[in-house]
Amino acid sequence: MSFTAPTTEQIFVLNHITGIEELAAHERFADATPDMVQAIVEGVGEFAANEFAPLNRIGDTVGARVQDGRVVMPDGYVQAYKNYVANGWGSINAPAEFGGQGLPFSLALMALDSLGAANMAFALCPILSVGSIESIYHHGSDAQKALFLPKLSTGEWTGTMNLTEPQAGSDVGALKATATPLGDGKYQIRGQKIYISFGDHDMADNIVHLVLARTPDAPAGTKGISLFLVPKYQVGSDGSIGAQNDIKVVSIEHKMGINASPTCVLAYGEEGECVGELIGPEFGGMRAMFTMMNNARINVGLQGVQIGEAATQKAIWFAQERTQSARAGGDSRDPVAIIEHPDVRRMLLRMKAGTQAIRALLYYAAGQVDRAALDIDGAREMADLxxxxxxxxxxxxxxxxxxxxxxVHGGMGYVEETGAAQYYRDARIAQIYEGTNGIQAADLVGRKLGIGGGSVLMDHLARIGAEAGDAPTLKELAGACTEVASWMLNQASIDDRLSGSYAFTTMVSVATCGWLMATQLRAAQAGLDGDPDNAFLKAKTVTCRYYLDVMVAEALSLKNSAMAGADLLYALSAEEMAG
Structure with missing residues (x-):
């Protein structure tokens, strides 16, 4: 089975959910014409299928490895990455003044959708570079921008995020890496960082590490953190590559999945000189970090779409090929392809509907990021939400x-040779990194719920209810979300809010996806009026209807969990819980 990028679906969602033509009406994104959008969607889809997808298997089975103190990628990856750079796929949203194309973030997200569905582990590398570009662009000096952004924008150099340390996981404020002034605006960096995706590799000429560290006498906690730019190879004022910084690859993690993504333990300045420079003001590290992190969180959410697309394609292919048993409700007793059995149909339709729902959510979020870049009123708040x-x-x-x-694969799915298990192994990390999903839920009830005194979320839910159309369950879910939100804003303690945060975030997410699926349903139905035999539009109406009728209804059951409070969670002491 070969991978095929979902180009028709992507263009449909860009048009009806992102509103790409509306973005192109603004001077900044005027180049995003319909012809340009179609060319990019189809071009990157073909590239992903021909260059990234064939490497997915070797990336999983062979993986990245450490050789003579450096990371070596599996066969084929170096050339495929060079082709990626040569085709300009990394420069779609990069700033035009630094060699990028300056197109909407939405189009860059779409490109990563295809690339990651073809090979999620490989696509992690450009995802990280996107975050580095954003942070340097918004917080770096003019000199730093001029020196580093042109190479990062093309992908000739890649970027990383260095946050986590052995003693400091999600508690960033506990980090101990140090940055000692050298007297010339440079700093000596020392410390160890873990879980650094693509912390080293042999695909690019340089790697630009963005490292959180503490200057001498810095305040404790997050207030004392600064961000430093630390390239693998020092860069001269003319852009020339100089001596290698003392950045040692201690090891790479042996992981459950994404084996082609080298997750490194890096030691900075333990044996020699490791020189970095401050990005933004001293103690401004957290602000600069969140510029990277917010972008990364959206792109990590997209990894769910990537895996959903790839796993669904493989499952449908297998279900058409695998013959087993007669259909219980059929007239014949002859065996049929398992795609004819009701429960297999249920799983496949759930996979298709779920993938399309989260694609709509991610493309909508990207559209709000683009509108925020255009300073459109309310867009930044919606992007944050x-x-x-x-x-x-x-x-x-x-x-x-x-x-x-x-x-769907049955026992064959548990056998590695079919490739179905890889998707699950690769997908599982996405719920953990860039802030665990529990942290995302805490962010919603702790920060985003209160934006505008709660008005941003409440207005969003009101709009969902008002535009539910012929989906009464969606209107009911929007009302349930509003009730929970009001309780959290006005009555619940912080422990009560946090105990219900995961259920509540899921409820709001499903309501939002339901609203976006209802929007697509209306567009598909309108299209069928003029083209009744359009297979894509017919399938779209069915997947939207399934999400609205089945999956939205499931989220209503989460209301009690969202409002259960924290008392039962603390009814046992830690010792009793362990007993």
Missing amino acids: MTPLAKLYGTDMGSEIASLGIQ
Whole structure:
């Protein structure tokens, strides 16, 4: 089975959910014409299928490895990455003044949708570079932008995020890496960082590490954190590559999945000179980090879409090929392809509907990011609200879809040679990194719920209810979300809010996806009026209807969990819980 990018679906969602033509009406994104959009969608889809997808298997079975103190990628990856750079796929949204194309973030997200569905582990590399570009562009000096952004924008150099340390997981404030002034605006960086995706590899000429560290006498906690730009190879004022910084690859993690993504333990300045420079003001690290992190969280949510697409394609192919048993409700007793059996149909339709729902959510979030870049009123608040929904629900649903894909394959799904298990192994990390999904839920009830005194979320839910159309369950879910939100804003303690945060975030995510699926349903029905035999539009109406009639209804059951409070969670002491 070969991978095929879902180009018709992507263009449909860009048009009806992102509103790509509306974005192109603004001077900044005027180049995003319909012809340009179609060319990019189809071009990157073909590239993903021909260049990234064939490497997915070797990436999983061979993986990245450490050789003579450096990371070596599996065969084929170096050339495929060079082709990626040569084709300009990394420069879609990069700033035009630094060699990028300056097109909407939505189009860059779409490109990663195809690339990651073809090979999720490989696509992690450009995802990280996108975050680095954003952080340097918004917080770096003019000199830093001029020196680093042109190479990062083309993909000739890649970027990383260095947050986590052995003693400091999600508690970033506990980090101990140090940055000692050298007297010339440079700093000596020392410390160890873990879980650094693509912290080293042999595909690019340089790697630009963005490292959180503490200067001498810095305040404790997050207030004392600064961000530093630390390239693998030092860069001269003319852009020339100089001496290698003392950045040692201690090891790479042996992981459950994404084996082609080298997850490194990096040691900075333990044996020699490791020189970095400050990005933004001293102690401004958290602000700069969140510029990277918010972008990364949306792109990680997209990984759920990527895996959902790939796992669904493989499951449908297998279900058409695998013959077993007669259909219980059929007239013949002859064996049929398992795609004819009701429960297999249920799983496949759930996979398709779930993938399309989270794609709509991610493309909508990206559209709000683009509108925020255009300073459109209310867009920044909506982008902020969508981020935890996109990351939590996108990755939860992607993991569920991958699991269903194994189930469709039956026993063959549990056998590695079929490739179905890889999707689940690859998908599972996305619920953990860039802030676990529990952290996303806490972000929604702790920060995003209160935006505008609660008005941003409440207005969003009111709009969902008003535009539910012929989906009464969606209107009911929007009302249930409003009730929970009001309780959290006005009555619940912080423990009560946090105890119900995951259920609530899922409810709001499903309501939002339901609203976006209802929007697509109306567009598909309108299209069928003029083209009644259009197979894509017919399938779209069925998947939207399934999501609205079945999957939205499931989220209503989460209301009690969202409002259960924290008392039962603390009814046992830690010792009693362990007993």
